Amino acid sequence: MFVGSDATIHTMNVRISDGWKRLLGEEFEQPYFAELAEFVRSEYRGGVIYPPAANIFRAFDKCDPEAVKVVIIGQDPYHGPRQANGLCFSVSDGVPFPPSLMNIFKEIEDEFGTPRPSTGNLDRWADQGVLLLNSVLTVRASSPASHSGHGWERFTDAVVSRLNAERAGVVYMLWGSYARRKGAVIDRSRNLVLECAHPSPLSAHSGFFGCGHFRKANDYLIAAGSDGINW
Numbered sequence: 001m002f003v004g005s006d007a008t009i010h011t012m013n014v015r016i017s018d019g020w021k022r023l024l025g026e027e028f029e030q031p032y033f034a035e036l037a038e039f040v041r042s043e044y045r046g047g048v049i050y051p052p053a054a055n056i057f058r059a060f061d062k063c064d065p066e067a068v069k070v071v072i073i074g075q076d077p078y079h080g081p082r083q084a085n086g087l088c089f090s091v092s093d094g095v096p097f098p099p100s101l102m103n104i105f106k107e108i109e110d111e112f113g114t115p116r117p118s119t120g121n122l123d124r125w126a127d128q129g130v131l132l133l134n135s136v137l138t139v140r141a142s143s144p145a146s147h148s149g150h151g152w153e154r155f156t157d158a159v160v161s162r163l164n165a166e167r168a169g170v171v172y173m174l175w176g177s178y179a180r181r182k183g184a185v186i187d188r189s190r191n192l193v194l195e196c197a198h199p200s201p202l203s204a205h206s207g208f209f210g211c212g213h214f215r216k217a218n219d220y221l222i223a224a225g226s227d228g229i230n231w
Contacts, residue, residue, distance in 0.1 A: 016057055019064040023162050027155055036151030040138055048141035050077050051084035056137050058086025062126035065163060069129035070171045070217055070229060073160070073179040076136035079144050087132035089199075090122035103199040103208065108231045111215045128229050133159060135182055161185050169224050171217040175199060175208060192220045 014028050027033055040056075043049050051058070074088025078098060085092045089101050097105065097120045105116040122132055135156050140146035160182060163170070168190040174183040176198030186193055194216060197207035218228030 014057070016060055017064050019066055020060045023065050023166065024155075024158060027158050032151045032154055036155070039150045040147075043138065043140065043147070050079060050139050050141060051086045055084075055086030059088070059126065059132050059134070062087065062123065063129060063131045065167065067129045068131045068163065068167060068170055069221055069226060070125075070173065071131045071133060071160070071163070072173045073175075073182055074132070074134040075176075075178050076134055076145055076147065077139045079139045079142055079146075081141070084139070085121070086137075087122050087126055088134040090125075090132060091120040093119045093121050095120060099201045100199045100204075103201065103204045107199070107209055107211065108214050110209070111212060112231065114231075125229065125231070128227075130229060131163075135178070157182065157185075164191070167191075169221075169226070171220055173213050173217070176203065192217070 016024070040049075044053055072088060077084035077086075077088075078091065080098075082095050083091050083098065089098075089104060091098065091101065101120050105120075108114065109116055122130070126132055133156060136145070136147050136152040137156070138147045138152070164186050168187075171192045171194065172183050172186050174180045174193060174195045179198075180195055183193060183195075194211070194213045196211040196213065197203040199208045214229070214231045218231075221228050
């Protein structure tokens with residue numbers, strides 16, 4: 001991760017697990033990444049940015065590439081106070097569920113008959129091999145998409161591309177047109193790609209509700225000899 005306090009990023013160094021370093025090391029040496037790092041540093045110095053700096057690469061910290069079973073692709077972090085924690089769609093313990101996350105839990109409840117959890121913290125998914133990857137890893141407070149177009153998309157495109165090249169038997173959940181475009185490189189002959197509408201209240205009734213993605217993912221993983229996810 002970038003090293004620094006919640007308010008300021010002090011250095012260009014990225015600390016990431018050996019598995020991700022092997023997969024992505026070349027990206028950190030690219031000129032665009034140096035420009036991205038300088039932009040992110042200046043943003044944390046000058047204003048309120050989410051998530052806290054220590055959590056920028058938390059999705060990678062929680063799930064090594066060799067352990068990935070499922071990839072869920074989001075867009076950019078929540079831009080409200082205390083919400084973003086480095087995992088897409090996730091919030092920390094005690095934080096009210098954002099609407100999209102509420103709809104995700106409703107779909108899981110409908111698929112499995114399990115009650116909604118008491119927390120929106122999705123660490124428990126990441127610990128089981130779910131890579132919760134936003135396309136853009138930082139955002140300015142109260143300003144959605146404010147860090148788009150500065151290099152994060154290229155970096156996370158590389159994550160998807162290299163994971164696809166090295167791993168098979170992975171479930172990719174692509175919710176909404178943005179995620180579908182990002183997942184266009186995925187080899188569907190070697191992985192399961194599940195697509196539907198985004199869980200946002202604006203689109204959930206247009207195909208997210210009733211998608212069955214969580215049960216389909218588990219059926220695929222179990223058929224391949226792996227454990228399903230305890231959603």
